[in-house]
Amino acid sequence: MGCCAGSRRHLSDSEGEEAAPEPRAPLLENRGAAQWKNAVGFWILGLCNNFSYVVMLSAAHDILRQERASGNQSHVDPEPTAMPHNSSSRFDCNSVSTAAVLLADILPTLVIKLLAPLGLHLLPYSPRVLISGACSAGSFILVAFSHSVGTSLCGVVLASISSGLGEVTFLSLTAFYPRAVISWWSSGTGGAGLLGALSYLGLTQAGLSPQHTLLSMLGIPGLLLASYFLLLTAPKPQDPGGEDEAESIARQPLLGTGAPGPGAGWNLSLQERWTVFKGLLCYIIPLVLVYFAEYFINQGLFELLFFRNTSLSHPQQYRWYQMLYQAGVFASRSSLRCCHIRFTWVLALLQSLNLAFLLLAVLLDFLPSIYLVFLIIVYEGLLGGAAYVNTFHNIALETSDEHREFAMAATCISDTLGISLSGVVALPLHDFLCHLP
Secondary structure: OHHHHHHHHHHHOOOOOOOOOOOHHHHHHHHHHHHHHHHHHHHHHHHHHHHHHHHHHHOHHHHHHHHHOOOOOOOOOOOOOOOOOOOOOOOOOOOOOOHHHHHHHHHHHHHHHHHHHHHHHHOOHHHHHHHHHHHHHHHHHHHHOOOOHHHHHHHHHHHHHHHHHHHHHHHHHHHHOOOHHHHHHHHHHHHHHHHHHHHHHHHHHOOOOHHHHHHOOOHHHHHHHHHHHHHOOOOOOOOOOOHHHHHHHHHHHHHOOOOOOOOHHHHOOHHHHHHHHHHHHHHHHHHHHHHHHHHHHHHHHHHHOOOOOOOOOHHHHHHHHHHHHHHHHHHHHOOOOOOOOOOOHHHHHHHHHHHHHHHHHHHHOOOOOHHHHHHHHHHHHHHHHHHHHHHHHHHHHHOOHHHHHHHHHHHOHHHHHHHHHHHHHHHHHHHHHHOOO
8 A cells, every 4th residue: 555655646746747647557456456455355354253253163062062071081072972961851962052152152242242332442453353363262272172161161252252352343444445345254254154164074074083173273363363464455545635644544443553543433422323323223133133043043953953863973963054054154145246135134034934943843853854954054044144244235335434333343243142142042942952851
């Protein structure tokens, strides 16, 4: 960006002379290169930011099975023998629902997102990214070397802090870039789901222990830091006056030399913020419902959708469910250029129907094959991913520049709130179903 600014100053210094056409080609090339760097940068940021969160959910069944592991080993065998905890139940249940891992993986994120609109903007972007990367690395290490479920859940909490702080930070940062980076960020978060679940599934299927699988993922936090500090270009100046001043202000969010960039969204009064927030409810409520339904399915029902007439063990079935769900999310979060959905409440309705159908399937046990469940889970992921990317895209289109940064930060609480509520409901449901004869 410094090169581009230098070119513009050089041209403006030509006293009354017409600008020669030759320098414009490098300028356009630089702009094109910057656009691609930012697109790839936000895709990688989305990938790395959600990676630890997804891996912890994929490992949830293994984390809770540590109670069964003999000795002081913190990992479990990737091919365990099916051992129902509750022999009187028709379900193969852990003593604690995988929703416990979900709550540890989401409640810290909820706290961060609730507090973010109040004062997180006072902390520059760069320190936030460093904290996010450190927490992500710490989560992999702590869970990998854990000797108890409690310690593992502390590691999951670190993953939640990393993901929540990162999401608020990077979604707010999109306000200083072209709107197209939102689709790249969303696609990256979808890619995190697919690659995170697939890598955990693949490495454990290949015989690697969950412990060594987690340690092999320690390069992801480093990739996040490299993408932010080395790949992203400084945001485009939004101040029409004073080239040098505008460029200096625009660099502040990226370089962390002061309070974030233009920051107009954070200079709003409480009354203005409340007015903006009320206008966002038509997007927030459907997104909350979508995420409540899908994570109720994922962490409340996946573990209970156990088929004994297949070669896959119970942990393997759970990992396949997670991977296929994330595949659907990735496909739909990457589909914005092909399909734009204006009325996201339709997605909330369809996801609620999905939840009702699978809950009946668990209670009545009428699904004949695991492959039918595989198809339903991919469909579930498609709905969830479409709701996420279209919600933020619609907000980017319909909010003014001065409100956009605040609107992005405020709306990103929607998915977290829905997920948290689903975890709270799924815990007692798990206990109830696991005590059914």
